[in-house]
Amino acid sequence: MRHAPMVITIDGPTASGKGAVAQAVACRLGLHYLDSGALYRLVALQAMHHGYTFDTVLTGTQEAQLAVWARHLPVVFEGDLILLDGVNVSAEIRAEAVGNMASKIAVIGLLREGLLERQRDFAQAPGLVADGRDMGSIVFPNAPVKVFLTASSQIRAERRYKQLIDKGFSANITSLVADLNERDARDSARKHAPLKAAHGAYVLDSSELTLDETVEKLLQHYAKVVGLALNELPVRSGF
Ligand code: C5P
Numbered sequence: 001m002r003h004a005p006m007v008i009t010i011d012g013p014t015a016s017g018k019g020a021v022a023q024a025v026a027c028r029l030g031l032h033y034l035d036s037g038a039l040y041r042l043v044a045l046q047a048m049h050h051g052y053t054f055d056t057v058l059t060g061t062q063e064a065q066l067a068v069w070a071r072h073l074p075v076v077f078e079g080d081l082i083l084l085d086g087v088n089v090s091a092e093i094r095a096e097a098v099g100n101m102a103s104k105i106a107v108i109g110l111l112r113e114g115l116l117e118r119q120r121d122f123a124q125a126p127g128l129v130a131d132g133r134d135m136g137s138i139v140f141p142n143a144p145v146k147v148f149l150t151a152s153s154q155i156r157a158e159r160r161y162k163q164l165i166d167k168g169f170s171a172n173i174t175s176l177v178a179d180l181n182e183r184d185a186r187d188s189a190r191k192h193a194p195l196k197a198a199h200g201a202y203v204l205d206s207s208e209l210t211l212d213e214t215v216e217k218l219l220q221h222y223a224k225v226v227g228l229a230l231n232e233l234p235v236r237s238g239f
Helices: 018-029 036-049 060-072 096-105 109-120 135-139 153-166 173-189 211-226
Strands: 006-011 032-035 075-078 081-084 127-132 145-150 202-205
Touching: 006 018, 006 135, 006 211, 018 032, 018 127, 018 211, 032 036, 036 060, 036 075, 036 081, 036 096, 036 109, 036 127, 060 109, 096 173, 109 135, 127 135, 135 145, 145 211, 153 173, 202 211
Parallel strands: 006 127, 006 145, 032 127, 145 202
Antiparallel strands: 075 081
16 A cells, blocks of 8 residues: 655744745655745746736736646746746745735635645655645645744744845845735735644744754654654754
């Protein structure tokens, strides 16, 4: 009998540290990694390249076009590289404007459906760590390990500020806090797959934790769920 690959879902609000934590856990356990937010950002970037703007109301035709892109955009993930139609957009999709556009279009049910199979295809042996907003609730509802990672909006804004500056973008803390709160409100209030902890998720507030401490706590939780001691988990080289 073929076993379903192990899936660990890590959901949470913008800049809660999901990405860094999920990548570290995937690397430590030797599992694949899905950054589902990148898929929403890629569709947003494609839309922006086609003249869609944050401030205009989308027509039905535009929403249908977004759903087509969600299903068919030629995207390749190669290590840290993300290629859209063969072009490296890894840095471009991290801009706040693209994140805001992603959050605007993420309310569209048809678009979310279009991304569903793409996301599920990442669940390959030996397993997957998937980060996003609805990984545990909608995309991988049967995942044995679900985590909801959160942190205060001030701490998240500071982390996002550092990320943006490190990537060469300009940023301002006050407007980042406002942006994060607005994005959280939109993500939590939407009809389709609103941001919330999945049933049975392990809720972890990382406001007072370092990245390593957060990863350690998740690994402890994972070990408990799979019935192993922490020192019995596989150790990958380079971690
Ligand atoms: O995680 P990240 O900030 O890259 O995601 C960008 C936006 O994409 C989020 O603000 C959210 O609106 C949307 N998103 C989503 N569901 C996911 C991942 C991201 O709605 N699973």
